[in-house]
Amino acid sequence: MTQQTTRTAGTVARDPWPSLTRPLLGYGVVAGPVYVAVSLAQALTREGFDLTRHAWSMLANGDLGWIQVANLVVAGLASVACAIGLRRALVPGRGATWAPRLVGAYGVSLVGAGIFRADPGMGFPAGTHEGPGPVSWHGILHFACGAVGFLCVIVACFVIGRRFAAEGRTGWAVHSWLTGAVFLVTFAAMASSGGAVWANLAFVAGIVAVWGWLSALSLHLRRRTASRRA
Incomplete structure (x- = not known):
């Protein structure tokens, strides 16, 4: 036989x-x-940075800003590579086309967010004026990249959840759906709260949750690929 069946649908x-x-x-x-x-x-x-007030993307400013720029670009490129792996691991079946595309778009958006830095403000870097400050062209592009990328990975969570539900993997389906919902709510809260402490901290939790989901999903599919090879 040239194909294997699993507990999945199909x-x-x-x-x-x-x-x-x-x-x-x-x-x-x-x-x-x-x-x-x-x-x-x-x-x-880093001096002057406050998790309750500042978004992680603001770390791209200052003398050490290159570290966060590199962090965003490397994470983005790794996500694009992951998307290629997802495409290969998920074919055929529900989500085999769109889930990798959405994760790949998220990766591209991270690279863009690294290239187009967020604007300084709210006292960071140290010595910067308090308050949000003026919005630059690269700050606008940074926010646009982030918004598009976040929406893509949120939709990817729901697409993957739908696939797992069809396969009868309820736990994975719920995990995917909850991750997408949590990230959507925390992103919306951060974007609309005007810098409220609770919203900033909630968004940090949302970021950790979505990265944890992608890591767990990749590990699961990696192991499944190994079992097929065996």
Whole structure:
């Protein structure tokens, strides 16, 4: 037989090159933890940065801003690589086309968010004026990249959740749907709250949740690819 069936609804094609698919998914496993760790390390050590007031993207400003720029670009490229792996691991079936495209678009948006820096303000970097300050052209593009990317990964959560529901994997479906819903609510709160402390902290939780979901999904599919190879 050239195909294997699993507990999923339908037949899953055997991946002819699992040695390529698994490393691509591996980028999805590590992208989130590395991005979160680097961002938090800066947030806790850079002078003037306050997690309750400042978005992580503002870390791209100042003398050490290149660290966060690189962090965003690397996380974005890793997400694009993960999207290629998702495409290979999910074919055929529901979401095999759109979930990878959406995750890939999220990755591209992160690269764009790194290239087009967020505007300084709210006292960061140290010595910057208090308050939001003027909005630059690159600040507008940064927000646009972020908004598009966040919406893409939110939809990806629901697309993957629908696939898992069809496969009878209720736990994975609920995890995906809840992650998408939490990230949508926290992003909306952050964008509309005018910098409220609770909204900023909630958005941090949302970021951690969505990166955790992508990491867990990539690890799950990576293991499944290995089992098919066996």
